[in-house]
Amino acid sequence: MQTTNCPSCGARIVFQSAASILAICDYCKSTLVRRDLDVENIGKMAELQRDGSPLQLHAEGRYRQVHFAVVGRIQLRYEQGLWNEWYLLFDDMRGGWLGEAQGTYAVSFLTELSEKPPAFQELKVGQPLTLKGKLFEVRDLQAALCIGGEGELPFRVGPGYQAPVADLLGNESTFATIDYSEEEPLVFMGEYVEFHQLQLSGLREFDGW
């Protein structure tokens, strides 16, 4: 864990994960990129849209018996609506992602592949695709628009960039996401989970619920 102060407003900035390179100040929304011992302010992060997500920063939960804390978030817009990728820091120091929208929950991890996945343009909905020996089917192809982020994140995000994303479904609730926003596509593999399985706490409260 590393702490520093926001160069803009002076608020305390905490990097809980050693893998985080970016933090958004809770108070002034300055986007801070971590340099060796200091942070560089690269400007204000856009306001996130209200999306009715029950999750929030500092919420906690468990995945496969390992406790995690929610330390960051990227908000994306797909054609079907908003989608959040919550950055999780596990007690065993692994970083992971909890994808969440409209009551759907999916846990995934950045996965190294020996072979390069096919180019975005080559994919078709319904097409089978084998990744790491597991069979997937392309479910959805679209460009997700990044709205913004909060908390700490393992890579630089900025509002407005388009991320072509392939959404793949595998066997028994497993899935994979290929993010084509970088030169080298990033592959995330994981599984869909039920709300109650995550044993979440520190959630947002809704009036009347």
Add this chain to the structure above:
Amino acid sequence: MDGKSEAIIPPPLPTPTQPQVKAFQCPGCGGALTIRGLEQTESIACGSCGSIIDITDENFRIISTFQSRIKHQTLIPLGSRGKLRGETFEVIGYLRRKINVEGIDYEWSEYLLFNPYKGFRWLSEYNGHWNYIKSTSNTPKPQSSDSLSTVYYLGQPFPHFQTAAAQVSYVLGEFYWRVQVGESSQVSDYISPPLILSRECTEKEVVWSIGEYIEPKTLWEGFQLKTPIPPKIGIAPSQPSPLVAQARGIWKILLIFFLVALFIQALFLLFSANKLVYQDQMAFHLADKEKARVTEVFELTGRPSNVVIKSKATVDNSWIYLNLALINEETGNAYDFGREISYYHGYDGGESWSEGGTSDEAVLSSVPPGRYYLRIEPDAAASSINYSIQVYRDVPSWSFFFMAMGGLAVYPLFYWWRRRTFEYYRWSESDHPMKALSSFVSKADEDD
């Protein structure tokens, strides 16, 4: 901390987010609209003017308007909260969808349910039949590439029921996407009652959902509705057959009856005397034709029970007819009966054949005890035939047992017929209707 050790005083936290928009005016007609799906709602359809409004847009832009001749009434009002399978959900949207099969429109209702933590569920209703549905990320696997084949979901087979293009024909309330009247998708249903799997396919995506047949009574209780429950019409694809539930009971009863019959039969076998009370060798001569003879008197003891008369004759391409009477010496009561023993055999056209046999068995049931004798009046065409008679008292009989088994078989047959009839009506609306039982009968007629 006194403010000196900390160089920088943290600024105040940002003001808490404003309360969510919960009510606003319809930009189409000015009517009051309520938002129940919190921030997850993307569009809302106004029931008064048919405007569909994009509520993610600052100005509440009207995406489209639709005309509907009928204002559909929701059976569960928007805003109702209810508990289903232990989870609380609120009804926030309602839509009607239709498919067209052979020129006929079939229209059903779908209710969108919302819980801010658990997301969305659906209730579908058609002819008083309801399904409780959620989308699933567990993709079913098809058995073959044929889209009309069975799919497997969590290892369980779901035969294909129907595929049709479904179109949205009416909307009311809130949706988590920009709903459009007229939007269509290819819907394939696969069933394993009470479950139904649906695959919805648009140009952009494929979504699978799993539904479970839910009794309207359960729903009405869950939502505490006071309105009358619309009656069920026909049989729904996912409706569990009431007969399946009965099956276990039936097998249990059949097993009990079988064991009882077996027990009674065992008692019969155990307590039957099976006693030889008389036997004799006799000969028939053509000269003595139509001459009756009587046997010695023998005693039949015990409770009224059966008497078995076994006869054998040396017939060989010939016959003998025995006119028999069992007569009670004291009362003169007679049991008259005739038996024929005939045996023919030969070799014809390269095949040997035979007919009949050299022995016979006659059963007289419920003969009271007493002293009896037999009167025998043989008749034959041959010049001489030797024959023998044996009289057995209280012989164990299997006829009761076989009759009981036959009787027991009637119910399973009837049950099977009823169960098949139920499935016949279930599948009659599908892409794979079953053959009617009557069609097998008429088929058999044609074969004749």
